[in-house]
Amino acid sequence: MTNVVIPPALGPDDLGPDTSPVAYETDGAVAYVTLNRPDYRNAQNSVMTYSLDAAFGKAVDDASVKVIVLRANGKHFSAGHDIGTPERDFNTFYPNTATLHWDHTRQDGAALDSNQRLAREIEVYMGMCRRWRDIPKPVIAQVHGACIAGGLMLAWAADFIVASDDAFFSDPVARMGIPGVEYFAHAYVLGARRAKEILFTGQRFTAAQALDWGMVNHVVPRDELQAKVDEICAQMTEMPMQGLFLSKKAVNICEDQMGMRNAMDSVFGWHHFAHAANDADSGDSLGGMDAKSMKASAEKKG
Ligand code: ZN
Numbered sequence: 284m285t286n287v288v289i290p291p292a293l294g295p296d297d298l299g300p301d302t303s304p305v306a307y308e309t310d311g312a313v314a315y316v317t318l319n320r321p322d323y324r325n326a327q328n329s330v331m332t333y334s335l336d337a338a339f340g341k342a343v344d345d346a347s348v349k350v351i352v353l354r355a356n357g358k359h360f361s362a363g364h365d366i367g368t369p370e371r372d373f374n375t376f377y378p379n380t381a382t383l384h385w386d387h388t389r390q391d392g393a394a395l396d397s398n399q400r401l402a403r404e405i406e407v408y409m410g411m412c413r414r415w416r417d418i419p420k421p422v423i424a425q426v427h428g429a430c431i432a433g434g435l436m437l438a439w440a441a442d443f444i445v446a447s448d449d450a451f452f453s454d455p456v457a458r459m460g461i462p463g464v465e466y467f468a469h470a471y472v473l474g475a476r477r478a479k480e481i482l483f484t485g486q487r488f489t490a491a492q493a494l495d496w497g498m499v500n501h502v503v504p505r506d507e508l509q510a511k512v513d514e515i516c517a518q519m520t521e522m523p524m525q526g527l528f529l530s531k532k533a534v535n536i537c538e539d540q541m542g543m544r545n546a547m548d549s550v551f552g553w554h555h556f557a558h559a560a561n562d563a564d565s566g567d568s569l570g571g572m573d574a575k576s577m578k579a580s581a582e583k584k585g
Contacts, residue, residue: 292333295341305334306356307341312349312520313513314342318437321357326574327433328365329372332407335437339415339422349520349527351418352512353441354425360450361434363464364408367574400558400568408436408465409551413544416440417535419528421519425512426450426490427505436466442531444498445512446490447505452498455485458580459570461557467550471543472498487581 298307304320316338318325325331342351355361365371415422415437424441430452438444438452454463462482463469469478477496481488490502503511519527538544558568565571572580 290330292330293337295337295344298334298338298341302334304328304331305338307338309342309345309348312347313516314338314345314348314351316342316351316353318353318355318361319357321355321359323365323368323370324359324362324429325355325357325434326362326365326368327437328368328370329407330370331365332411336411336414339418343418343420349420349522349524350516351420351422352425352516353422353437354509354512355427357428359428359434360424360426360430361437362429362574363432363434366569366572366577401555404465404551404555408433409547412436412440412466413547419531420524421527421531423512423515425508426499427508432456432464436464439466439468439472442534443500444493445501445503445508445515446493446499447508448490448502449505450490450493450499450502451487452481452490452493453485453487453581454481455577455581457482458485458577459557459572460561461570462550462553465551465554467547467554468543470546471538471541485581 293302293305298305300306300308302319304318304325306315306317306319308315308317316335318331318335320326320328320331339351342348416439422441424438424444426438426444427447427450430438430446430450432454435452435454454469456462456464469482473481473496488496490499493499494502501511501515561570562568
């Protein structure tokens with residue numbers, strides 16, 4: 284960890300078609316935001332999260348962009364939050380904060396360990412995903428390969444998901460004693476009983492199952508994925524911006540009226556009880572689990 288130099292998060296002017304950890308390009312009225320940390324299965328460290336925020340902001344600010352596609356380079360969409368790569372940057376503060384909380388690395392009396400964790404998760408996990416969910420332009424998640432835990436948060440924050448037939452999903456964090464990832468949309472996107480099954484077992488579910496359960500809109504062969512997304516984008520970009528923006532807002536309001544936002548706030552408290560309880564029991568807020576042991580547990584069962 285000590286010798287690793289973590290690059291700064293990208294700002295809107297730094298982003299380009301080949302930049303890492305997030306690439307950005309436009310084609311006509313479509314902006315493509317691409318997770319680009321393939322060596323680490325697009326695990327989300329803070330550099331990636333803040334770079335993503337910059338990319339979404341750039342797409343929102345560009346008057347020629349009507350639709351945003353969130354996709355990924357490499358074999359997998361996202362392995363989740365970074366809990367074990369050499370570039371894990373849990374304690375790095377980025378000045379381009381979304382100002383949802385104060386600097387979570389601040390070392391004064393108000394920032395004991397548990398406060399830091401709370402501040403970080405309010406800003407970097409829950410807060411960012413909620414803001415992205417309310418981006419005033421349609422966002423399609425184009426998912427292939429693994430979409431695990433924090434990966435689900437990104438895909439769920441999008442308006443809908445188009446997946447390839449090799450995509451698979453899971454939220455296995457109950458193994459850490461934690462009741463699901465921070466952006467707790469599970470019961471809304473899966474239904475209560477499926478949500479319980481995937482949480483209680485931690486098992487992977489396939490693109491076909493996700494389609495059957497209504498979590499994704501389309502499943503296509505891997506080599507047809509981009510074309511399918513582009514075809515849907517072409518239909519959407521024919522629509523007026525106001526119609527797209529207000530339609531999105533209308534459905535999001537309905538989800539919120541169904542309690543999603545309030546439920547997330549409430550579950551976030553239990554989520555942080557879990558982190559704090561783990562910390563009190565073992566000194567580790569993740570219950571002694573890391574990326575390796577999580578993967579090993581998943582493979583043993585799956
Ligand atoms: Zn957490």
